[in-house]
Amino acid sequence: MNRGGPAIGFLLACLIAGCGDRDVPAAELGERRFADPGLSTSPFNRFSCATCHAADAAAPPVIPGRLDSGYNLGNSAGRGSWWGTYELRLLDAVNTCLSDFMGGRKLAPDEDAARQLGAFLDARSPAGRSDPVPLSVVRIVTSLQGLPGDQARGKQAWERACARCHGAPHTGAGRLGIRPTVVPEDTLRSFPNNARAVVVEKIRHGRYFNIGGVMPFYSLEVMTDLQVADLLAYLGL
Amino acid sequence: MKGCRTGSSASESNCMRPWLLCVPVLAAAASAGCGGDEVPVYGPGPFRRDPVAPGPLGGKILTSNSFDDTLSVVDPDAPGAVGRIPVGFSPVELEGPHHLSVDPAGRFVYVNLSLAVKGSGSGPHGVHGSGELPGYVLKLNTSDGREVARARVDSNPGDSTLAPDGKTLYVSHYDVVAWSRAAAAGDLHMGDSFLIALDTERMVVTARVALCPAAHGVRLSADGHTLFATCGPDQIAVVDVRDPTLPVRRVQLPGTTEGANCARCPYALSVAPDGTVWVSSLGPSGGTNGRGGIDVYDPAQDGGGGFDAKRTLNLRGSPVFAAFAPGAGNFRVLVPEQGKAGDFVQVLDPARPGEPPKIQATIALSPQDCLLAHMLLVSADGTRAHLVCEGDHTGPGSVVWLDLRTQSTLGSRPVGVFPDGLALVPNLVKR
Secondary structure, three states, X not given: OOOOHHHHHHHHHHHHOOOOXXXXXXXXXXXXXXXXXXXXXXXXXXXXXXXXXXXXXXXXXXXXXOOOOOOOOOOOOOOOOEOOOOEOOHHXXXXXXHHHOOOOOOOOOOOHHHHHHHHHHHHOOOOOOOOOOOOOOOOEOOOOOOOOOOHHHHHHXXXXXXXXXXXXXXXXXXXXXXXXOOOOHHHHHHOOOOHHHHHHHHHHHOOOOOOOOOOOOOOOOOOOHHHHHHHHXXXXX | OOOOOOOOOOOHHHOOOHHXXXXXXXXXXXXXXXXXXXXXXXXXXXOOOOOOOOXXXXXXXXXXXXXXXXXXXXXXXXOOOOEEEEOOOOOOOOOOEEEEXXXXXXXXXXXXXXXXXXXXXXXXXXXXXXXXXXXXEEEEEOOOOOEEEEEEEEEOEEEEEEOOOOOEEEEEEOOHHHHHHHHHHOOHHHHEEEEEEEEOOOOEEEEEEEEEEOOOOEEEOOOOOEEEEEEOOOEEEEEEOOOXXXXXXXEEOOOOOOOOOOOOOEEEEEEOOOOOEEEEEOOHHHHOOOOOEEEEEEOOHHHOOEEOHHHOEEOXXXXXXXXXXXXXXOEEEEEEEEOOOOXXXXXXXXXXXXOOOEEEEEEEEOOOOOOOEEEEEEOOOOOEEEEEEOOOOOOEEEEEEEEOOOOEEEEEEEEEEOEEEEEEOOOOOOO
16 A cells, blocks of 8 residues: 555645645735835836835824825824825725825725735724824925025935935936936926926925826925925035 | 565665655645735724714705815704815815705715815916816715715806706806906907706716806706806896707896996895895905895896896895795895905895885894805794805804894804805705
8 A cells, every 4th residue: 555645645635725825914915015016006106105104103193304205104094084184084095195196096995905005004003093194285385595405404305305216316316217307407407497496396296286297295294394495405406 | 766665564664665756845835835825814994993984964064165175064953063074186285165066865965176276376387276277066975975976167166056856967157267358358258157067967068058257156946947147247147948058148237237347246146935036246346345235136027037126235245145034924035244344144025026125134243153154044944044154264164053033143163164155965865
């Protein structure tokens, strides 16, 4: 009698039955999606959620020194409203990013990507209920002409806020694909007479207010006017 | 394998068997995942901490808040907590919900989105709020306040009104920019705004007809056959909506002539229980200094309809959207009036043809309760009214509860910023 037969049979049965399938917590899969530009259905998208957001439950909504355009999503699931109280469902808030910045279709609540991302945000929200975070949009943009900036601080601000998408100033080296502009050269070429104001406008309005593109905007909570002035000084505008 | 024999007890444990070669291969394949998948393990609903959706909205009063992109939800029976429904496409830009209409069956709310909020955002190459963009009408479900459909209309959608069967929504467009341009070009009719008819089931435009410059207040006769709209150059437009071509007739307000500017500046109108149309005019220069008034159009006059010049009532301030309450043998007209002297609700006896309406009472509103009274709703039994007040356009506006028996204020609650529309959602939907 061949006593090896049952062992082989067992292993084959395992393979056929998919013995390699592995249970993975949805939150773990959601964490990967959080960092994956493939969350968007757009072939042109290079952003992931992590491009603009941290997800640190131990940190406040605006993490000092990081200069993310989006708020820290740690403890975000219990905020009760998002996007300055204009979204009343967490998935709607996620979908606003997906459609406005990442160019993809919106997720339905019952699809895996939505459930996993939701599970990740839920897992990073141990605090239960938390307050909505204000979102102050600078509506009327000026060139901040009277506000002198500091080049050294501006360099630091560039590295924290801008470099991840625009790469190095003047050359664009290391930028996120070819869509982000080379700053300030592209701006100066398109707007030779008011490049300074246009850069402020892009920072404050991003893609909104009929500007277009996919750039997020920086609210007053995440970037002060002085920090904008520092950036302008660093860029020589 | 040579020399290995089954049953050879001495050597069996050491003897290589062919199948043994397969074991590590299969085991490695199995442990490597063998092409298997990661299986997500879901816990409790990931979005379970979302707030409870606002709604159902049956039996509630809604205001459209044009400077903060929300609707406020108010319980007409109790001046308690006020709910809030954000509307619009973008949480970043102000898009100006401007007036709303409610389906007679209580299932849907239609909100004009003007995309023209003055001063809401500008920069060197991006502007917003110039009133040059097309507007939209949003269709919201009253079960949870969520948008279910939208339709694109012209720039600056102003007011709207629904056919009695709820199947057609008529939208006016308060396009003063086009009126100014046409006046500068010397051809006022180039500045005509359009009346749009929307099929509310499919949310598509079924008709679009030139109405008049800067049309605003729009209402239908009780039978739904005739539409009335205010027009910038001191006129109303009268439209036979039974005719698919929507023929328009313009009727000048008494004592005025068509021009590039307005003398009375009609802005709002309401249809009374007797079929007469009460036209509220803000006064010269859009009511900047008051001196507006009421004119009464009678569709039956002279067989074809006309204004009864003797029924004009001039006011100190600017009257806005009137409402009607049952009265002894007749009805009463309740007119919100805003102006430098304060805010009031004028209670009018409509009087008879050939006589001016008479002011029966004036309900003075305290500035704490109401700043810039705008629109009224009267309860079915005529004992109470709800008034929406614009506020100072930077902070909250308000809804005021009025007791019409004692002609006094019962209370008020703050709502969103610059509310300008008010509607009661019928509580008819069985859920």
